[in-house]
Amino acid sequence: DSGVTQTPKHLITATGQRVTLRCSPRSGDLSVYWYQQSLDQGLQFLIQYYNGEERAKGNILERFSAQQFPDLHSELNLSSLELGDSALYFCASSVILDTEAFFGQGTRLTVV
Amino acid sequence: AQSVTQLGSHVSVSEGALVLLRCNYSSSVPPYLFWYVQYPNQGLQLLLKYTTGATLVKGINGFEAEFKKSETSFHLTKPSAHMSDAAEYFCAVIPPGQNFVFGPGTRLSVLP
Numbered sequence: 001d002s003g004v005t006q007t008p009k010h011l012i013t014a015t016g017q018r019v020t021l022r023c024s025p026r027s028g029d030l031s032v033y034w035y036q037q038s039l040d041q042g043l044q045f046l047i048q049y050y051n052g053e054e055r056a057k058g059n060i061l062e063r064f065s066a067q068q069f070p071d072l073h074s075e076l077n078l079s080s081l082e083l084g085d086s087a088l089y090f091c092a093s094s095v096i097l098d099t100e101a102f103f104g105q106g107t108r109l110t111v112v
Numbered sequence: 113a114q115s116v117t118q119l120g121s122h123v124s125v126s127e128g129a130l131v132l133l134r135c136n137y138s139s140s141v142p143p144y145l146f147w148y149v150q151y152p153n154q155g156l157q158l159l160l161k162y163t164t165g166a167t168l169v170k171g172i173n174g175f176e177a178e179f180k181k182s183e184t185s186f187h188l189t190k191p192s193a194h195m196s197d198a199a200e201y202f203c204a205v206i207p208p209g210q211n212f213v214f215g216p217g218t219r220l221s222v223l224p
Contacts, residue, residue: 002155002157004155033212042214042216042217043156043202043214043217045211045212045214048211055211056211058211090155090156092156098144098206098208098209099144099206100146100158100161101158101212102158103148103155103156103157104155105154105155106154106155
C-alpha cells in the first residue's frame with residue numbers, strides 16, 4: 001500500500017458525460033501528479049500540483065481540468081468524454097519536488 | 113527535451129536466468145533516476161532510485177541498477193528471475209529543475 005488513495009476504482013460512463021476522479025496523497029506529501037495510461041499511448045503525464053498551485057502541465061486536453069485543495073487532496077475533472085478517453089488514470093504524490101513519487105492504484109475509466 | 117529510452121518493449125527470460133532491462137536517458141547533467149514496476153491492474157511501485165553517491169543501487173525484490181554517467185545508462189538487473197517478477201517495468205528520470213520523464217516501459221515475461 002503506497003498510501004495514495006484514489007476513488008473510484010472503476011467508472012463506466014457514456015460519451016459526452018463528465019466525471020470527477022479523486023486522489024488523496026500520502027500524509028505529508030505536498031505534490032500531486034496525474035497520469036493517464038492507455039494501451040496505445042503508454043504513461044502520459046497530465047498535470048502536477050504543488051501545495052495547491054499548478055506547477056507543470058503535460059499532455060492534458062482542454063476538456064480536462066484539475067485542482068488541488070487546501071487539504072492537499074486533488075480532483076481530476078474529465079468532461080465531454082469520448083471513447084478514446086477510456087484509460088487508467090493514476091495519481092501520484094511526493095513529499096517535495098524532484099523526489100520519488102508514490103502511485104495510487106488508479107481509476108479505470110471506461111467510456112461507452 | 114529530456115527523453116528516456118528502454119530497449120525492448122518486451123523481454124522474455126527463463127525462470128532462474130539473469131534479468132537485464134535497459135534504460136538510457138538523454139541529459140548532459142545527471143538526473144535523478146528511478147525504476148518502477150507495475151503488476152497487472154495495479155499502480156506503479158518504486159523499485160529503486162539513484163540520486164547521488166554510490167552508483168550501484170539495490171532495490172526491493174533482489175533488483176539492482178547501476179548508474180553509468182559515461183553511458184547515460186541506468187540498467188536494471190536481477191541475477192535470477194522468478195515467476196513473480198513478470199510485470200511491466202518503467203525507467204524514469206527527473207532532470208535538474210524539471211519534472212518526471214518516464215520511459216515507454218518494458219514488459220518482462222518469465223518462462224517456466
